[in-house]
Amino acid sequence: MSDLLSTLYPWMKAFHVMAVMSWMAGLFYLPRLYVYHAERGSGPGEPGESLAVMEAKLLHLIMGPASVATWVAGLILVMTPGIVDWSMIWPWTKAAGVIAMTLFHHWLMIQRRRIASGKGLSGRHYRMMNEVPTLLMVVIVLSVIVKF
Numbered sequence: 663m664s665d666l667l668s669t670l671y672p673w674m675k676a677f678h679v680m681a682v683m684s685w686m687a688g689l690f691y692l693p694r695l696y697v698y699h700a701e702r703g704s705g706p707g708e709p710g711e712s713l714a715v716m717e718a719k720l721l722h723l724i725m726g727p728a729s730v731a732t733w734v735a736g737l738i739l740v741m742t743p744g745i746v747d748w749s750m751i752w753p754w755t756k757a758a759g760v761i762a763m764t765l766f767h768h769w770l771m772i773q774r775r776r777i778a779s780g781k782g783l784s785g786r787h788y789r790m791m792n793e794v795p796t797l798l799m800v801v802i803v804l805s806v807i808v809k810f
């Protein structure tokens with residue numbers, strides 16, 4: 663099993679990075695759609711109806727599967743012998759970053775339902791929350807590349 667994981671390591675890392683890119687694309691773009699929705703689409707009709715379809719499709723067809731693929735490949739990398747040294751700091755900052763990123767994903771899911779029922783937050787609020795994935799990405803990428 664250990665030998666198989668070591669052989670698969672570069673492939674698994676490539677798959678992980680591809681899944682990360684797809685997930686992050688949605689995490690960056692969905693709060694932007696919420697800003698437009700809050701500021702220009704809160705009433706009945708257009709553009710609110712089209713925005714609601716775009717938000718649901720982005721979450722369910724792209725971000726959901728990409729987040730699962732990121733987690734599965736990431737956990738396989740964690741189990742690969744010699745990859746994670748838990749006595750260093752970086753695995754802990756990376757873990758904190760990915761847990762926070764996953765919580766942010768769930769917050770976006772809750773907000774989609776709230777916007778659909780007319781209880782969404784202001785455009786300014788979503789614009790501020792739009793910075794969260796950027797900050798978490800900085801922590802995660804520095805952890806896994808610099809490996810302090």
Ligand code: HEM
Binds near residue numbers: 679799
């Ligand atoms: C969701 C749970 C995640 C887990 C369990 C996980 C775990 C891992 C592990 C163990 C590695 C291998 C490190 C190495 O080869 O030295 C890795 C690589 C990587 N991860 Fe993740 N990761 C996750 C999510 C993310 C996210 C959200 C991002 C970006 C925002 C990310 C970016 C990367 C990058 C860029 C690499 C390649 C680093 C290199 O070149 O060695 N990961 N990940």
